[in-house]
Amino acid sequence: MKSPHWSPRSWREKPAQQLPTYPDPEKLAAVERQLSAQPPLVAASETRRLKTRLTEVCQGNAFLLQGGDCAESFGESSRESIRDNFQILAEMAKIVSKHRDLPVVQVGRVAGQFAKPRSSQLETRNGMTLPAYRGDLINRFEFTREGRTPDPQRMETAYAFSAAKLEVLRTFSDEFYTSHEALLLPYEEALTRREEDNSWYDGSAHMLWVGERTRQLDGAHIEFARGIENPIGLKCGPDLAADELLQLIEFLNPANEPGRLTLITRMGYQKISSKLPPLIRAVQSAGHRVIWCCDPMHGNTTVTANGYKTRAFGHVLEEAKRFFEIHHAEGSHGGGLHFELTGKDVTECTGGSPEIREEHLAEGLYETLCDPRLNARQALELATQLHEKI
Numbered sequence: 001m002k003s004p005h006w007s008p009r010s011w012r013e014k015p016a017q018q019l020p021t022y023p024d025p026e027k028l029a030a031v032e033r034q035l036s037a038q039p040p041l042v043a044a045s046e047t048r049r050l051k052t053r054l055t056e057v058c059q060g061n062a063f064l065l066q067g068g069d070c071a072e073s074f075g076e077s078s079r080e081s082i083r084d085n086f087q088i089l090a091e092m093a094k095i096v097s098k099h100r101d102l103p104v105v106q107v108g109r110v111a112g113q114f115a116k117p118r119s120s121q122l123e124t125r126n127g128m129t130l131p132a133y134r135g136d137l138i139n140r141f142e143f144t145r146e147g148r149t150p151d152p153q154r155m156e157t158a159y160a161f162s163a164a165k166l167e168v169l170r171t172f173s174d175e176f177y178t179s180h181e182a183l184l185l186p187y188e189e190a191l192t193r194r195e196e197d198n199s200w201y202d203g204s205a206h207m208l209w210v211g212e213r214t215r216q217l218d219g220a221h222i223e224f225a226r227g228i229e230n231p232i233g234l235k236c237g238p239d240l241a242a243d244e245l246l247q248l249i250e251f252l253n254p255a256n257e258p259g260r261l262t263l264i265t266r267m268g269y270q271k272i273s274s275k276l277p278p279l280i281r282a283v284q285s286a287g288h289r290v291i292w293c294c295d296p297m298h299g300n301t302t303v304t305a306n307g308y309k310t311r312a313f314g315h316v317l318e319e320a321k322r323f324f325e326i327h328h329a330e331g332s333h334g335g336g337l338h339f340e341l342t343g344k345d346v347t348e349c350t351g352g353s354p355e356i357r358e359e360h361l362a363e364g365l366y367e368t369l370c371d372p373r374l375n376a377r378q379a380l381e382l383a384t385q386l387h388e389k390i
């Protein structure tokens with residue numbers, strides 16, 4: 001049972017990081033009311049089914065593969081792009097399950113991954129400074145004052161795009177799950193519904209995660225996440241101390257339910273060997289049942305001399321390999337992988353074969369609105385190189 005003090009809006013009493021300030025609060029309230037009257041995007045029964053599957057992952061009898069765009073955009077929602085991303089995840093899953101004989105639970109970063117936390121709140125270009133782009137759910141990429149002003153109407157557009165994408169995904173498979181970062185809390189709250197059993201489900205996606213920049217124990221995002229029944233992910237970066245992690249786990253999963261909580265570690269290839277083992281040991285000795293999932297992307301971002309954000313294939317592979325080696329050594333189940341990828345033939349991450357070099361980033365297809373994604377070939381190469389480690 002949840003603490004009696006939780007409600008879908010109790011996050012409003014806590015300090016919140018990374019939320020936009022809307023210039024017109026009345027327009028915001030009108031959009032929230034409008035969204036609250038819409039049906040949820042996913043059914044609670046599907047979310048419960050995902051939780052059952054994740055329980056198997058937690059017990060070491062299945063594997064979680066989570067991936068998709070860093071940021072979805074309203075401009076790219078064609079059936080082909082949805083299919084290409086879906087297929088690449090499905091092919092990676094096939095590679096993993098064939099070699100390890102483990103069922104793979106596929107969870108897309110899709111149909112809702114429209115909001116982005118930013119390290120810098122402002123962006124300067126050619127002497128002009130404007131608010132940073134925060135994802136299509138919040139403002140526009142276009143570098144104008146109007147474009148960068150948060151507009152609540154975009155939540156309704158995101159809802160409509162997400163519904164349309166889900167329709168397409170359902171034609172590909174009847175067991176496919178969606179996830180995104182639970183960042184824009186007014187949107188998440190507006191889509192949260194009480195089910196017959198009196199528990200609350202966020203109907204915006206099957207699984208939600210709390211990002212590295214918003215996981216403060218006493219913050220709004222953790223407050224929101226603790227009260228919904230959906231499976232929850234928690235990003236764990238290199239600065240997360242073991243005792244803080246234990247408190248977060250107790251708060252997010254007080255009943256120690258397997259399948260409820262996935263720790264998505266994103267340490268960086270240079271830090272994982274020193275940072276991950278103490279967390280695993282602390283969780284083991286406290287007896288917490290969690291899924292361990294490796295995000296080898298977000299700790300390995302670099303910027304090239306000519307200003308492109310990129311990630312080296314070799315670093316991504318290295319972090320993921322070490323993740324499995326460490327879990328094996330600690331007697332723990334490295335239960336999942338989390339990637340930013342696309343089925344398109346982009347040149348955003350360096351390395352792989354044929355090798356993408358830094359100079360290719362400017363020449364090729366660099367399309368991401370946020371972080372660099374693995375292209376289809378790089379994603380499959382990773383799965384092939386990793387399956388023996390899992």
Ligand code: PEP
Nearest residue numbers: 070211212213235266298
């Ligand atoms: C993300 O997954 O897109 C992200 C921003 O990750 P993190 O919170 O781990 O930095």
Ligand code: CO
Nearest residue numbers: 070340370371
């Ligand atoms: Co990202």
